[in-house]
Amino acid sequence: xxxxxxxxxxxxxxxxxSGPQPYMNPYLAGMGLGLVLLxxxxxxxxxxxxxxxxxxxxxxxxxxxxxxxARSNEFLGVYLEDGxxxxxxxxxxxxxxxxxxxxxxxxxxxxxxxxxxxxxxxxVGGRLAFAFVGGGLMAxxxxxxxxxxxxxxxxxxxxxxxxxxxxxxxxFGGAYVVAPLFRRQWR
Amino acid sequence: xxxxISHLTLxxxxxxxxxxLGAFAVFANVAPGPNVSxxxxxxxxxxxxxxxxxxxxxxxAWIVEGRADYRLVDIRDAKAFAEYHIxxxxxxxxxxxxxxxxxxxxxxxxxxxxxxxxxxxxxxxxGRGFMRTYTLLEGLDAWKxxxxxxxxxxxxxxxxxxxxxxSLQLAKFFGGQPRAAAAAGAQPMALPTLAASPAVAxxxxxxxxxxxxxxxxxxx
Amino acid sequence: MSAPYYKLGAFGDxxxxxxxxxxxxxxxxxxxxxxFGSAKKLVSQFYLNDLAVFKVMFTAIVxxxxxxxxxxxxxxxxxxxxxxxxTYWIAQVVGGLLLGVGFVVGGYCPGTSIVxxxxxxxxxxxxxxxxxxxxxxxxxxxxxxxxxxxxxEIGTKTLPQVLGVPYGVLVFGVVLMAVGGFLGASWIEKKxxxxx
Numbered sequence: 001x002x003x004x005x006x007x008x009x010x011x012x013x014x015x016x017x018s019g020p021q022p023y024m025n026p027y028l029a030g031m032g033l034g035l036v037l038l039x040x041x042x043x044x045x046x047x048x049x050x051x052x053x054x055x056x057x058x059x060x061x062x063x064x065x066x067x068x069x070a071r072s073n074e075f076l077g078v079y080l081e082d083g084x085x086x087x088x089x090x091x092x093x094x095x096x097x098x099x100x101x102x103x104x105x106x107x108x109x110x111x112x113x114x115x116x117x118x119x120x121x122x123x124v125g126g127r128l129a130f131a132f133v134g135g136g137l138m139a140x141x142x143x144x145x146x147x148x149x150x151x152x153x154x155x156x157x158x159x160x161x162x163x164x165x166x167x168x169x170x171x172f173g174g175a176y177v178v179a180p181l182f183r184r185q186w187r
Numbered sequence: 188x189x190x191x192i193s194h195l196t197l198x199x200x201x202x203x204x205x206x207x208l209g210a211f212a213v214f215a216n217v218a219p220g221p222n223v224s225x226x227x228x229x230x231x232x233x234x235x236x237x238x239x240x241x242x243x244x245x246x247x248a249w250i251v252e253g254r255a256d257y258r259l260v261d262i263r264d265a266k267a268f269a270e271y272h273i274x275x276x277x278x279x280x281x282x283x284x285x286x287x288x289x290x291x292x293x294x295x296x297x298x299x300x301x302x303x304x305x306x307x308x309x310x311x312x313x314g315r316g317f318m319r320t321y322t323l324l325e326g327l328d329a330w331k332x333x334x335x336x337x338x339x340x341x342x343x344x345x346x347x348x349x350x351x352x353x354s355l356q357l358a359k360f361f362g363g364q365p366r367a368a369a370a371a372g373a374q375p376m377a378l379p380t381l382a383a384s385p386a387v388a389x390x391x392x393x394x395x396x397x398x399x400x401x402x403x404x405x406x407x
Numbered sequence: 408m409s410a411p412y413y414k415l416g417a418f419g420d421x422x423x424x425x426x427x428x429x430x431x432x433x434x435x436x437x438x439x440x441x442x443f444g445s446a447k448k449l450v451s452q453f454y455l456n457d458l459a460v461f462k463v464m465f466t467a468i469v470x471x472x473x474x475x476x477x478x479x480x481x482x483x484x485x486x487x488x489x490x491x492x493x494t495y496w497i498a499q500v501v502g503g504l505l506l507g508v509g510f511v512v513g514g515y516c517p518g519t520s521i522v523x524x525x526x527x528x529x530x531x532x533x534x535x536x537x538x539x540x541x542x543x544x545x546x547x548x549x550x551x552x553x554x555x556x557x558x559x560e561i562g563t564k565t566l567p568q569v570l571g572v573p574y575g576v577l578v579f580g581v582v583l584m585a586v587g588g589f590l591g592a593s594w595i596e597k598k599x600x601x602x603x
Contacts, residue, residue: 023442026462027201027589032440033463034470036433041475043426045411046490048434049407050517051542058542075549075556091407093424095521097431102522104432105439114527117446117514131446131530134513135520135537136544138506142517143545144556145502146492150434150518151407152499153464156492158471160577162564163494167503174507179453182511186450202586208473209582215575217479217486224409226416291488316414316488406492 021109037154046090047155051142053095055079060086075143119186130185141171223314230313239309240324241296243333247357250275250385257294260284262308271378273298273323273330274361274385284308291317298323298330335363335379360385410478414488435522444522446514446530453511456599458592465585476578497559513537 023029037048059079063070063086071077079086106112118127142148145167147156153171156164195203233239241249249257250273259276261268268278279288281304289295295317297305305322312320323330332338337354340347355365362379409415413423441463442448451457478484510516515523515534523531545552567574 023448023459024437024440025197026441026459027198027466029437029441030463030466031201031470032437033434033467034474036430036437037467037471038474038478039433040430041471041489042410042478042484043412043430044423045414045488047407048430048518050521051538052407054517054539054542058539058546062543062546073546073549074553075546088424090423090427093427094431094434097428097433098435098438098518098521099431099525100428101432101435101437102439102444102525103435105436106444106526109439111439111444112526114529116529117523118530119447127530128533131513131515131533132537132540134509134511134515135534135539136509136541138509138513138516139538139541140545141502141505141507141509142538143502143542144498144552145506146495146499147407148506148518149464149516152492154467154471155407157464158468158475159489159491160472160566160574160581161491161494162566162569163492163496163499165566166494166496167499167506170500170503171507171510174504175453175510176507178508178511179450183454185512185514186447186454198589202589205469205473205582206586208477209469209579212473212476212480212578212582213573213575215476215480215578217476217574219485219487220482222482224415229416314415316485318416 020111033154034158037158040155041159044090047151047159048094049091049147049151049155050095050098051139051148051151052091053089054139055143056086056089056092119184122185127185130182219315223311225310225314230310240322242324243330244354244357246273246296246323246330247334247361251357251360257296258289260289260295260297262297262299262304267300271327271380273327281308284312285315289317291315292319293317294319294321296321296323298326301326301328331363331378334358335361336366337363339365339367341367410484411488415485434518435525438519438522439526443519444526444528444531446523446528449516449519450511450514455595458596461592462589465588469582469585472578472581476575491563491565493560493563495557495560498556499559501555 024032040046040048055076056079059070059076062073062076063080071080079089103112116124116127118124122130138148145152146163147167149168149171152161152164153168157168230239246259259273261272261276261278262281262284263278264280265278268276272278276298277288281299289312295312297308297312297320299305299308302322302325305326309320309322334354335358337351337358340351343351351365358364362385409417412418413426418426438444441459443460443463448457449460452460475484475486475489479486506516513520513534515531517535517538520531520534520538524535549556566572567577570577572580
């Protein structure tokens with residue numbers, strides 16, 4: 001046990017050099033994530049998530065424009081039912097925290113910069129178009145799947161939820177099958 | 188042993204740790220077990236604030252209104268239930284209250300003959316996270332006294348008479364009848380037969396739904 | 408049995424929102440630490456040269472899973488009070504495939520797109536907007552997709568239930584699979600690096 005702590009401290013020390021840092025050991029980062037997830041289970045009896053916050057937000061925006069329609073829409077109405085403000089949802093607060101935590105980590109590691117992540121063979125405009133379309137596709141996938149990688153794969157996966165494991169396998173499967181087609185964007 | 192361990196890299200050590208914990212986990216028993224844990228402060232506060240029960244007249248009003256957002260649970264044995272039960276009640280005997288018939292997010296009103304057993308069931312359910320659970324104050328005893336067999340007031344004021352009229356209507360609805368004050372404490376009144384009780388359907392919920400407003404979204 | 412604290416009345420709704428925020432901070436922090444604010448790093452998983460996504464995800468799953476198992480075994484955590492998303496297997500299979508495609512096309516998933524936006528990446532922000540648009544589109548088209556949305560509904564099911572295997576045995580199985588996967592991942596990464 002002492003030996004493990006010794007190594008962790010060594011890795012942490014190596015990280016506090018200057019300039020954009022190398023990323024954390026994935027297994028340690030994964031453990032950190034796992035402990036955060038465990039804290040959610042123990043404190044609140046639920047897992048993490050992200051797509052649900054988008055649903056709440058869209059429900060709220062639609063309710064501003066067309067309240068009657070929003071409430072009657074079967075998908076959005078659920079987020080407007082019990083009388084409380086749709087943005088007063090657990091996931092919305094959690095996602096705001098995700099933003100804050102990511103910013104904190106990025107600042108500490110010198111990794112906050114205005115850039116566009118892309119491979120050398122695609123233009124910025126092309127990359128942004130793909131980002132938009134990819135986001136849209138994901139939204140449909142997450143709605144059908146009742147979650148995304150955070151909610152279903154991580155949270156449901158660690159609870160041995162059947163649907164979550166099926167979902168997770170399909171995410172990897174779908175991605176690997178399509179990856180060769182989009183090589184241009186990344187490499 | 189420690190020399191071998193110190194030769195491993197960090198990642199390998201983590202792997203060994205995971206395998207060890209995983210292997211030991213084979214023997215794990217993750218079922219809730221027989222114990223419940225109650226938040227004493229919350230429990231006692233809700234009793235003091237009278238948030239732990241509904242009164243017979245309240246329940247009677249709910250039944251007359253045809254409310255279907257709660258489950259009425261009779262915790263006595265099947266024989267007592269068959270002889271008489273409050274219309275719309277389901278029978279879940281005390282000992283099997285945690286066996287799965289009741290949903291954790293359901294709004295539940297428990298009753299027994301008096302108040303004690305229902306209160307005991309209430310405490311156990313609260314300890315298992317059944318947050319919307321209530322008892323019928325003083326159970327069937329009070330149901331009989333206040334709803335089925337209201338006492339006829341003697342030398343009553345006009346308001347008291349008017350109030351009694353309403354109680355009378357309620358009693359008639361449930362197949363009961365008024366009694367004179369002197370009779371209180373004498374021969375117990377005969378309970379209406381189930382045929383005389385109004386037919387109130389036990390609210391049936393669509394599969395997967397729980398009684399009451401949708402619980403807070405917990406999805407991802 | 409004291410946990411989950413919120414479900415057993417230890418604190419109220421308002422406090423749980425603060426807890427949500429704090430947990431979110433931890434979540435975002437470690438995602439960024441792992442480099443998941445970068446689409447290139449995320450997508451490398453699917454070009455096999457950097458399998459950090461697999462390593463991080465499955466380490467997280469194993470960590471939380473072991474934690475839950477031991478805490479439930481110790482009688483501290485009431486597992487039956489922890490929320491499980493019900494299974495709609497057809498919808499979830501289709502959803503998963505679409506999510507995978509979206510991942511490669513867009514470069515993020517909803518959680519990591521927030522991380523990416525927080526660290527200044529424009530493509531992350533555009534992804535967020537695209538995701539929001541997709542959600543809106545799905546909601547508006549809901550009557551058409553409702554059939555698919557509810558397809559394959561079988562209720563809340565766990566792997567131990569469905570496979571008839573004791574919980575702990577399955578936990579060990581997942582750990583074995585994960586550790587095996589990590590060894591395999593290192594091997595694949597070395598092979599791909601040698602090819603470059």
